[in-house]
Amino acid sequence: MKSAHIQMIDQYFEGSLPRENWEEFSNALSESAELRREFRKRGVLDELLHTHALGKAPEIPYHYPKHYTFNLIPWIISAACMVACFFIWETNQKKQPLEKAAIADAGTAATPSAPIAELIDFYDLQFKDSIKPVENIRFDQGKYEIERGQLHLRFDDSVELLFSGPGIFEILNPKLVSVTQGNVRTIVLNDKGKEFTILSPTSRYIDWGTEFSLNISPSGEDLVNVHEGAIEVQCLVTQNTSKMLTRFSEVTDSPKFTPVLIDKELENSMPGEMGRNRNQKLLDELAADPDVIGLYDFRQPRTGKDKLVSRTPKVWEEIMKKLELHRFVENLHLSNTGASHGVYHGTNRTNGRWPRSIALNLFREDAHLSLDLEQNYENFSFYCWLKPAGKLNNPLNSLIRPYRWEEFGNLSIEVTRSGKLKQFLWGELHIQESQPSTGKLTKDWNHIAYTFGKVDEKTVSSLYLNGQLYNEVSPNKTDSIDLQNMIIGCLYNKQGQYCNQFNAVLDELVLWKKTLTKEEIANLFRSGLPSYASNELTLAATSIAP
Amino acid sequence: MPRKAQINHSEFLRLLANSEQIVRSYLRSQVQDYHHMSEIMQNVFIVGWKKFPKFSGTEEEFTKWLCVIGRFEALKYRQSLARDRLVLGEKLINLIADEGEQEILLHEQWSEKLELCMKELPATHRDFVKKAYSPEVSIKDLATKMNKTPASLYQKLSRIRKMLSTCMGNLADEPT
Numbered sequence: 156m157k158s159a160h161i162q163m164i165d166q167y168f169e170g171s172l173p174r175e176n177w178e179e180f181s182n183a184l185s186e187s188a189e190l191r192r193e194f195r196k197r198g199v200l201d202e203l204l205h206t207h208a209l210g211k212a213p214e215i216p217y218h219y220p221k222h223y224t225f226n227l228i229p230w231i232i233s234a235a236c237m238v239a240c241f242f243i244w245e246t247n248q249k250k251q252p253l254e255k256a257a258i259a260d261a262g263t264a265a266t267p268s269a270p271i272a273e274l275i276d277f278y279d280l281q282f283k284d285s286i287k288p289v290e291n292i293r294f295d296q297g298k299y300e301i302e303r304g305q306l307h308l309r310f311d312d313s314v315e316l317l318f319s320g321p322g323i324f325e326i327l328n329p330k331l332v333s334v335t336q337g338n339v340r341t342i343v344l345n346d347k348g349k350e351f352t353i354l355s356p357t358s359r360y361i362d363w364g365t366e367f368s369l370n371i372s373p374s375g376e377d378l379v380n381v382h383e384g385a386i387e388v389q390c391l392v393t394q395n396t397s398k399m400l401t402r403f404s405e406v407t408d409s410p411k412f413t414p415v416l417i418d419k420e421l422e423n424s425m426p427g428e429m430g431r432n433r434n435q436k437l438l439d440e441l442a443a444d445p446d447v448i449g450l451y452d453f454r455q456p457r458t459g460k461d462k463l464v465s466r467t468p469k470v471w472e473e474i475m476k477k478l479e480l481h482r483f484v485e486n487l488h489l490s491n492t493g494a495s496h497g498v499y500h501g502t503n504r505t506n507g508r509w510p511r512s513i514a515l516n517l518f519r520e521d522a523h524l525s526l527d528l529e530q531n532y533e534n535f536s537f538y539c540w541l542k543p544a545g546k547l548n549n550p551l552n553s554l555i556r557p558y559r560w561e562e563f564g565n566l567s568i569e570v571t572r573s574g575k576l577k578q579f580l581w582g583e584l585h586i587q588e589s590q591p592s593t594g595k596l597t598k599d600w601n602h603i604a605y606t607f608g609k610v611d612e613k614t615v616s617s618l619y620l621n622g623q624l625y626n627e628v629s630p631n632k633t634d635s636i637d638l639q640n641m642i643i644g645c646l647y648n649k650q651g652q653y654c655n656q657f658n659a660v661l662d663e664l665v666l667w668k669k670t671l672t673k674e675e676i677a678n679l680f681r682s683g684l685p686s687y688a689s690n691e692l693t694l695a696a697t698s699i700a701p
Numbered sequence: 702m703p704r705k706a707q708i709n710h711s712e713f714l715r716l717l718a719n720s721e722q723i724v725r726s727y728l729r730s731q732v733q734d735y736h737h738m739s740e741i742m743q744n745v746f747i748v749g750w751k752k753f754p755k756f757s758g759t760e761e762e763f764t765k766w767l768c769v770i771g772r773f774e775a776l777k778y779r780q781s782l783a784r785d786r787l788v789l790g791e792k793l794i795n796l797i798a799d800e801g802e803q804e805i806l807l808h809e810q811w812s813e814k815l816e817l818c819m820k821e822l823p824a825t826h827r828d829f830v831k832k833a834y835s836p837e838v839s840i841k842d843l844a845t846k847m848n849k850t851p852a853s854l855y856q857k858l859s860r861i862r863k864m865l866s867t868c869m870g871n872l873a874d875e876p877t
């Protein structure tokens with residue numbers, strides 16, 4: 156069974172299965188008896204959970220007689236197995252080194268339901284001798300050898316462990332992980348996670364509620380850097396030797412009794428970084444895509460100002476030489492000349508939806524980004540990520556439109572005060588009535604996409620929110636999109652004033668000269684979804700160090 | 702009410718009380734929208750009550766009999782949605798229902814397992830599930846209250862369901 160199909164089952168019962176996935180879902184169910192059984196089981200589970208939520212345990216009928224035949228043979232076999240297991244266990248107990256014997260006392264036993272560690276994210280991950288999809292691996296007691304890639308696990312809703320390979324780690328219990336090789340970042344989220352311990356071949360690291368990076372090589376010395384709070388380092392060889400390390404500890408404070416060196420520069424994988432890597436891979440692909448005309452990630456320009464001014468938006472041409480370098484937003488597409496570089500006004504750069512990524516904060520009333528397109532496009536698409544930065548201040552808040560609203564092809568996308576999306580095409584008054592509201596922007600990151608072009612000989616202008624079709628209209632007279640002089644983030648009226656500010660943070664903008672399909676939009680949304688960032692535990696994480 | 706009818710009535714209610722959960726569980730995979738389940742179940746009770754005088758069988762057979770009634774009620778409901786493209790095909794639904802009949806007696810065990818597995822969930826997850834499945838609160842409302850996106854809550858629910866499903870799978874089925 157594919158995990159995608161399991162996800163579709165969930166979406167089916169939630170009533171959120173995207174229209175375009177129904178056919179695949181239906182076919183998969185028709186073809187697989189195993190999937191149908193899982194489907195029914197999930198149906199039963201859904202029903203039982205609804206009953207549970209009503210405050211009563213599902214009633215278990217008492218009336219079915221159970222016809223067990225009493226057969227001695229299984230009992231004898233079971234008894235024999237128990238005796239054998241007892242002897243094996245006793246023998247192993249005697250052989251176990253001190254450290255492992257302590258595990259039994261220290262750990263809480265794994266529950267039958269949840270694995271010891273929950274998989275949060277991974278990137279480019281390859282386990283040695285395993286072809287199983289990572290999503291299907293149960294992270295219980297045992298040894299895991301990683302050939303490459305990054306893995307993010309959570310223990311007992313209280314500790315984040317981010318592991319980068321190559322390396323080997325062994326989960327011993329919910330509070331103890333042994334690492335023989337690899338780079339680790341540990342974050343304790345709440346009191347329950349205190350005393351989470353990592354064992355290296357030579358040392359024991361007890362986390363007292365903190366965040367720290369640790370690099371372990373099989374035979375060399377360990378490198379450690381405490382980012383926050385305090386950890387206790389103990390030597391595995393010499394008893395009664397330990398030292399507390401904090402973020403203030405200097406290299407000279409490195410313990411002498413065990414081979415551990417403090418490295419103040421050490422910064423291992425951070426939460427969200429795997430998502431960022433995944434997204435960066437997507438952006439790299441888009442940068443080389445011949446159908447992409449503009450790709451903007453809002454980082455500081457990497458090209459010199461001379462090159463940037465050669466493709467400045469028209470409205471800034473007169474003063475382009477006076478513009479500071481930071482005002483430019485570079486079009487990162489490798490070869491296409493379909494769109495200019497951008498210039499912003501009244502905004503600043505801020506944190507994007509990934510760690511160490513950048514977005515544009517449209518915080519001022521006249522905040523906007525200017526871009527030019529080379530021509531009108533019969534087929535056109537764009538997407539961006541944005542997060543409202545507070546209240547939407549106007550009845551209509553302008554996301555994207557041309558400087559002049561004057562001819563067929565002019566497109567405007569606006570958001571109402573309550574967060575509903577609207578599309579407007581110049582001269583196409585009828586489309587305003589045919590836009591049902593099917594959702595609205597959330598306070599978190601939103602993926603907004605737009606497509607224009609012919610579908611089955613009919614011109615269609617479509618708006619998408621978070622990977623799903625939001626509304627779709629058929630213009631009568633518009634045969635191409637004219638955004639040759641484009642303003643993003645507010646409206647420039649006939650009196651020469653900037654108004655209808657969109658009070659939001661804009662992250663990532665991509666423009667195409669083709670009409671993206673629903674599937675492509677859904678994939679772009681999924682690839683860029685900052686799933687980790689919206690995780691409540693992580694957002695709630697605060698320092699609890701002593 | 703004549704005495705015979707009274708006995709029939711109380712007997713019907715007793716059997717119904719014992720079967721309702723199983724019938725609902727059986728029908729859930731045939732009815733996509735949970736909110737329509739109550740209406741369908743109401744029809745099942747009415748039809749069941751009307752036909753009850755003709756029923757003669759064991760308690761176990763009563764549950765199966767009620768499931769068959771439910772299956773036809775679910776089918777009728779599905780036909781009322783036939784103009785909407787977003788329903789599973791009749792052939793597929795019949796296949797799911799046919800196969801599901803073989804599993805009716807397992808529902809009792811699944812219920813028991815779920816109870817055990819719910820206890821193994823962290824308290825925060827249990828509480829969240831209770832809120833998310835509460836009939837009075839939609840996921841959207843819950844997301845607003847928790848200052849989260851609906852998508853993130855759906856993801857969380859999905860993870861919890863996966864944990865429960867895995868847990869239930871790990872507890873071996875008893876012989877039936």
